[in-house]
Amino acid sequence: MRKGLLRSAAAMSVVLGLVPGVAWAQASDADRYAYGPGMMWWGGGWMMIFGPLFMILFFVVLVAAVVPLARWLGGPAVMPPHQPLPGRTALDILKERFARGEIDKNEFEERRRVLSE
Numbered sequence: 001m002r003k004g005l006l007r008s009a010a011a012m013s014v015v016l017g018l019v020p021g022v023a024w025a026q027a028s029d030a031d032r033y034a035y036g037p038g039m040m041w042w043g044g045g046w047m048m049i050f051g052p053l054f055m056i057l058f059f060v061v062l063v064a065a066v067v068p069l070a071r072w073l074g075g076p077a078v079m080p081p082h083q084p085l086p087g088r089t090a091l092d093i094l095k096e097r098f099a100r101g102e103i104d105k106n107e108f109e110e111r112r113r114v115l116s117e
Helices: 002-033 046-074 090-100 105-116
Strands: none
Touching: 090 105
16 A cells, blocks of 8 residues: 555656646747737836837927918918007008098098197
């Protein structure tokens, strides 16, 4: 009985000794589809910072291209009629109103006199 027990213990130890070898053999077959070390992890992963940086750069370039395009498609900016353009005087505005026919000659002369005082 002891010999049978000894043989079965020896057989079990051989089987248990071979199990890690079988596991290693299976792991190498499964690893051929794995990424493995070095896939964007060169030296600890410091290259992965370029992903977010390039996303930010992409959106900056996109905005830099869309804003001028929208301004160009929108046409020239139109100022409200009650605000004079920079560099124009009150007399220039009065002359333009007279030229457009918004005021008559008497009103033009009266307002020009008031402005010159």
